[in-house]
Amino acid sequence: xxxxxxxxxxxxxxxxxxxxxxxxxxxxxxxxxxxxxxxxxxxxxxxxxxxxxxxxxxxxxxxxxxxxxxxxxxxxxxxxxxxxxxxxxxxxxxxxxxxxxxxxxxxxxxxxxxxxxxxxxxxxxxxxxxxxxxxxxxxxxxxxxxxxxxxxxxxxxxxxxxxxxxxxxxxxxxxxxxxxxxxxxxxxxxxxxxxxxxxxxxxxxxxxxxxxxxxxxxxxxxxxxxxxxxxxxxxxxxxxxxxxxxxxxxxxxxxxxxxxxxxxxxx
Amino acid sequence: xxxxxxxxxxxxxxxxxxxxxxxxxxxxxxxxxxxxxxxxxxxxxxxxxxxxxxxxxxxxxxxxxxxxxxxxxxxxxxxxxxxxxxxxxxxxxxxxxxxxxxxxxxxxxxxxxxxxxxxxxxxxxxxxxxxxxxxxxxxxxxxxxxxxxxxxxxxxxxxxxxxxxxxxxxxxxxxxxxxxxxxxxxxxxxxxxxxxxxxxxxxxxxxxxxxxxxxxxxxxxxxxxxxxxxxxxxxxxxxxxxxxxxxx
Numbered sequence: 001x002x003x004x005x006x007x008x009x010x011x012x013x014x015x016x017x018x019x020x021x022x023x024x025x026x027x028x029x030x031x032x033x034x035x036x037x038x039x040x041x042x043x044x045x046x047x048x049x050x051x052x053x054x055x056x057x058x059x060x061x062x063x064x065x066x067x068x069x070x071x072x073x074x075x076x077x078x079x080x081x082x083x084x085x086x087x088x089x090x091x092x093x094x095x096x097x098x099x100x101x102x103x104x105x106x107x108x109x110x111x112x113x114x115x116x117x118x119x120x121x122x123x124x125x126x127x128x129x130x131x132x133x134x135x136x137x138x139x140x141x142x143x144x145x146x147x148x149x150x151x152x153x154x155x156x157x158x159x160x161x162x163x164x165x166x167x168x169x170x171x172x173x174x175x176x177x178x179x180x181x182x183x184x185x186x187x188x189x190x191x192x193x194x195x196x197x198x199x200x201x202x203x204x205x206x207x208x209x210x211x212x213x214x215x216x217x218x219x220x221x222x223x224x225x226x227x228x229x230x231x232x233x234x235x236x237x238x239x240x241x242x243x244x245x246x247x248x249x250x251x252x253x254x255x256x257x258x259x260x261x262x263x264x265x266x267x
Numbered sequence: 268x269x270x271x272x273x274x275x276x277x278x279x280x281x282x283x284x285x286x287x288x289x290x291x292x293x294x295x296x297x298x299x300x301x302x303x304x305x306x307x308x309x310x311x312x313x314x315x316x317x318x319x320x321x322x323x324x325x326x327x328x329x330x331x332x333x334x335x336x337x338x339x340x341x342x343x344x345x346x347x348x349x350x351x352x353x354x355x356x357x358x359x360x361x362x363x364x365x366x367x368x369x370x371x372x373x374x375x376x377x378x379x380x381x382x383x384x385x386x387x388x389x390x391x392x393x394x395x396x397x398x399x400x401x402x403x404x405x406x407x408x409x410x411x412x413x414x415x416x417x418x419x420x421x422x423x424x425x426x427x428x429x430x431x432x433x434x435x436x437x438x439x440x441x442x443x444x445x446x447x448x449x450x451x452x453x454x455x456x457x458x459x460x461x462x463x464x465x466x467x468x469x470x471x472x473x474x475x476x477x478x479x480x481x482x483x484x485x486x487x488x489x490x491x492x493x494x495x496x497x498x499x500x501x502x503x504x505x506x507x508x509x510x511x512x513x514x515x
Contacts, residue, residue: 137355144315144349145369146341 036231037224040154053156061122061157061223062164069168070175072117073110077176080104081183085190094188098195099202101180102173106203106211110173112259115165115218119251123226126157127247130230131240139231149231157223165219166212173211210266217262218255225251268293268425268457269314274323276309276481283309284320285481296451296458298468301478302503307461308352310478311429314459315349316340327425345373348418348426348456352433354410356402356417362389363398366416373421388416391453392446408439412446419450428460432467440464444471465504469493477503 009017080101088094130153133139142149177199184190226247233243269291276284283306291297301307312318313325316332324331332343356365366385370376376384389395392412402410411431418426428447432440444464448471451458462468468475469489476486479499485492492500501507 132358136353136358137351138357140317141349141351141355141357143317144344144347145373146344147372148337 032232033228036150036154036228037220039150040158040224040227041220043148043151043155044159046151050152050156053152054159057156057160058164060126061118061160062168065118065121065164065168066171068117068121069114069172072113073172073175074179076109076113076172077101077105077179077181078183080109080176081180082188085184085188094184094190095194095198096202097180097184097190098197098199101184102177102199102203103207105173105176105180106207107214108259108263110176111165111169111211111214111218112255114169114172114215115222115255116252118165118168119222119226119248119255123222123251124244124248126223126226127230127233127244128240130227131233131243134231134233135236135240154223154227154231157227158220161219161223162216163219165222166215169211169215206267210262213266214259214262217258221254221258222251225254268328269459270324270326271310271314272324272326274310274313274325275321276306276313276318277321283481284313284323286323287478287482289476289483289486291457291459292474293457294455295473296447296460296471297474297476298460298462298472299476299478299483300463300465300468300503303463305478306481307463307478308429311427311459311461315347315427316344345421346424348421348423350411350414350418350426350428350431352429352431354402354414356410356413358402360402361398362394362400362402362405362413365402365413366398366420369417369421384420385416388420389413391419391450392416408435408442411435411439411443415443415446415450419454419456422454423456425457425459428458428462430461430463432462432464440467444468447471465506466493479503 081097084100084104085094085097088096088100130139133153139149139153142152181192181195184195185192229243229247229250230240233239269289271287271289274284274287275282287306287310289297289299299307299310309318313320313333316335320333323333325333327343330343332340335343356362357368360368363385366388367381370381370384385398386395389398392415394409394412394416397405397409397413402413405413415431431447432443435443444467447458447460450456460468460472469492472489474487475489475492476483477492477495477497477500478484485495485497485500487495493504495501
């Protein structure tokens with residue numbers, strides 16, 4: 001039935017029609033969103049491989065985010081150490097500051113906060129870059145040169161995410177643990193051996209692996225969502241700005257939702 | 268070479284192309300003219316596969332490209348060169364890298380051969396020695412010429428120009444037109460150009476087609492178009508404010 005004819009329907013039916021149309025649009029969007037990722041992951045294994053682009057994206061996601069990752073990692077560990085020490089000292093269990101900081105960082109805060117900060121820094125830049133390429137017809141230019149824009153723009157970003165996110169999370173965790181050490185031992189007077197000694201007792205490989213799996217999956221989510229939003233941005237500078245905001249918000253929400261899901265599934 | 272048959276395209280409720288028919292012969296310069304927002308760029312996007320029609324067919328050398336899958340269309344596109352309205356130069360690359368890009372990505376040519384070809388092409392468009400510049404550092408006219416050089420670097424059989432002179436001063440408009448004619452004479456590609464540069468395009472076109480309200484209302488040599496008795500054509504080429512009422 002055509003849209004013209006539906007305009008003549010009674011109001012309740014028109015509302016129902018609008019609701020149905022909205023539902024179809026949402027399902028279509030989710031489908032496009034999923035297909036975008038499937039296509040990108042498929043092209044990872046199909047030559048030719050864009051090694052130069054990959055190196056550039058590793059620099060874009062990894063190296064350029066290193067300062068902010070180390071800075072925020074240090075302060076996350078420091079504030080964790082401070083709060084946990086103050087809480088545990090009430091019950092005389094401050095010896096467990098080390099393992100508490102390490103487990104919180106390794107399992108949750110390291111992968112999640114690192115991914116959120118990299119989203120704000122590199123993910124937003126990726127959306128803006130691809131969005132500008134979209135509105136200035138650079139993506140169309142790639143298409144008409146018979147070069148697949150997904151292969152050229154998205155695949156290197158996703159592979160770079162898979163490579164750099166676990167490494168950056170590891171750096172975030174290590175710097176955070178030492179930040180915590182600085183506060184617990186240097187400021188609050190905990191014995192140095194206690195901080196690391198108890199850590200060896202309570203932290204095991206499953207804590208480390210939980211963080212690795214999370215950071216790996218965030219390494220896919222961040223470039224996926226940020227590239228998608230850039231590819232499908234609206235017109236003009238406003239369209240790019242809106243896409244960038246949406247990318248950061250949606251990525252951050254997805255990171256937290258996926259973190260909860262993995263947190264409840266992983267050992 | 269190119270035959271467009273009964274092409275229809277709607278965006279939501281708005282019909283942009285309403286049964287468009289057009290033939291482009293091999294080796295000619297066909298210029299599609301028409302009012303801004305009349306569907307000229309939409310037509311061009313169908314020809315290069317960036318849009319898909321609701322119905323109708325586009326035959327390129329007898330193959331209906333509207334029915335082709337991505338990889339089959341990519342084989343057709345390898346014979347295409349496209350000059351976009353804004354140039355669509357990659358702003359992260361230098362002028363040299365922009366022109367070299369299709370050769371690096373699509374051919375097995377080595378670095379020295381690519382460098383030679385790019386230098387040659389930049390010379391043909393009058394930009395010798397500008398290869399090291401960034402697209403942001405050069406003027407609008409230069410950007411158009413870089414875009415033309417990039418479109419022609421693979422020596423395509425068909426070149427599409429989407430308003431290649433928009434936003435340029437009259438001298439630059441003629442410079443770009445002169446360049447296109449000169450390159451066309453040299454390489455004998457088929458050119459499909461969308462433009463509303465009246466009367467300049469009458470000097471470069473082999474044939475002109477007037478697009479109005481989603482259909483070609485008149486086509487022929489520049490002389491035929493200028494002598495047309497169709498009031499829509501006359502209004503457009505004389506730039507009259509009063510004329511045929513607009514629909515939809």
